Amino acid sequence: MSKLYVFGIGGTGARVLKSLTMLLAAGVDCGVDTIVPIIIDRDMSNKDLSRTKLIIEDYIAVNRSVGANGKNMFFKTKISLLDGGLYLQLKDNTQKFDEFIGKRTMTNENKALVDMLFSSKTLGLDMTEGFQGNPNIGSVVLNQFDDSNVFKKFANDFKYGDKIFIISSIFGGTGASGFPLLRKILQTANVKDADGNNLPNWGLVNKAPIGAISVLPYFIVGPAKEESQVDSDTFIDKTRAALSYYKTEDKKIDTLYYIADRLTSTYEHNKGGDAQKNDAHFVELAGALAILDFVNPLKASKNFLRENDNIQQTTYKEFAINSNLKEFNFGSLADETKRLIINPLSRFLLFSKYMGYSVVQRDIDGKDALVVELIESNDTFKKEHKHQPYARKRFTGEFRQEDIIKKLESIQSKYLEWLLEMEKQERKFAPFNLMSTNCNNYIKGDLSVSKIKEFPYKNWARVDDELNAQIRKVDKSLNNDECFIELFYRVSERLINYKN
């Protein structure tokens, strides 16, 4: 029962964790039994963070209803939270940077030194919305990692064989400063808690396999609507500066992943808070794939070059697509990536579409926009569950109102949103015809993925036929929720089967 502790630092950390959750919901194979996400961000009101939190909470609820013994892969990997919480609680939540460093109580000489090091804007920065692209203040504030009580729950939970992964962006504030500080404290020996006692299992933490992904610039921000210190023009310089510092991380990390995209999307400029809601991007999906690569047991000989628990060499990895296209689909991915994600993503989409979740065009504020909605005419489950043998006396009545099924459908809706958002980027990852209501043509490219034939049953009737066939093979001891997920996995596995 090995675990992977994934520290997601800043907004990018939260978004990569969201992509990872989507991949796990779709049933992408994961080399550990349990993922423990831990988010580190001063900007707790960040919309990206709250969206990720909701998805993870729903995932956890659905995962509890997945049978252990079936064939099902949807929601198979367990996600657990440290003591029920998703965030690493920093002790000091002082709002202004100058208050945090205690400038008011400093001697005049020290005040002068501080004024020389930090601009008045920086000193007056409201940190409740993060560090707004200022790694210099992030590196000061996040030194709270040295407050060992922060890691008490983590250390208590840590076991031999567990691994650590850190997600951060290099071009912002929180991620760029947080990554090296976090790595440092995790590998500092004999860390004690506030009472002076050694943190339990800290020796195991020190020696644990550790990986990280550093996300290089892949988006820029438009002009600011209000006063903000986030400036896209500094992204490359900040990246260069951080990379030169990260050289010192060599042989301290087992595997370090880098990812970037020069074809940048322009996001609405929000310094943080509730307004910071960036669309999902393929780079974040690739970031999540880095996590899965890190724990892939078949890659262990490359990912962990150690001798006597000491890292001999850091493995550096990058991610690329086969061709530099503005819009690409599964066909542009490397064979290994195709094998990993085509079947799960396509299968979970089939399931979501069967439940009626659709991408439709709507007029929003006078503009045509694509949105995800539950469309009754596309809701095959609603139309058919009263008639099909697979649903009889199982999935009828109030079944769809059950908490687990509502959470499952909430993830399905967000899954489509996630796919749709990736299509809206400057570099579009568009592997599906999301607007298609036909189960035979929703996967783009000539990949021989779908096994859905037009004869003798057309379109969704083929899916119903397979549901009616597979229900006989599902373990009778499963409860309704378990049975529902197991059944749909079996069916989607029969109908969607890409072999490379």
Added chain:
Amino acid sequence: MEDLLGNIYCWFESLFGQNLAEHLWGYNCVTQIYDGKNLFNSIGLITAGVSLVFVLAYYYLPLYFFNHPRSNRWWNWLIILLIAGIINFFIAYGWTVNDFLNGNIGDCLMYTRDEQGNIIAQHIFTSDCWLFGLSNLFVSTLFFIGWSLVFKWWSRNCKHSPLF
């Protein structure tokens, strides 16, 4: 047992008449015994067979309107039942009207004659053949329901059609 089908048809004897029933039982006007072929059994077995073929097709043949996820409503089952019934209706009508037109029905069953041999009453008409066809439609329905109750349980898509 050999009279079973005949007895079932005789539930509807008031429709097609006793004389046609006697012919179908195999009554011989010459020998005045039932030494002819029991046509109830012949027609009944064909009716049972046609119903069985349609029931098996509905529950197991993977084609549109048969064992199909969109054809498992009760009215689809009813339509198949009616199709089988209409086929059996014409089989029964055709069989009896053929006997009627070709003079295969015994004279004593067809007519009442006076001492000179003149016909004073006719007992069997083509309308009786139509009504026997209707009776066979009812028998076909019984077979269809019976076969459905036997074979529906293993159907992939229609096991709960029309009921249960």
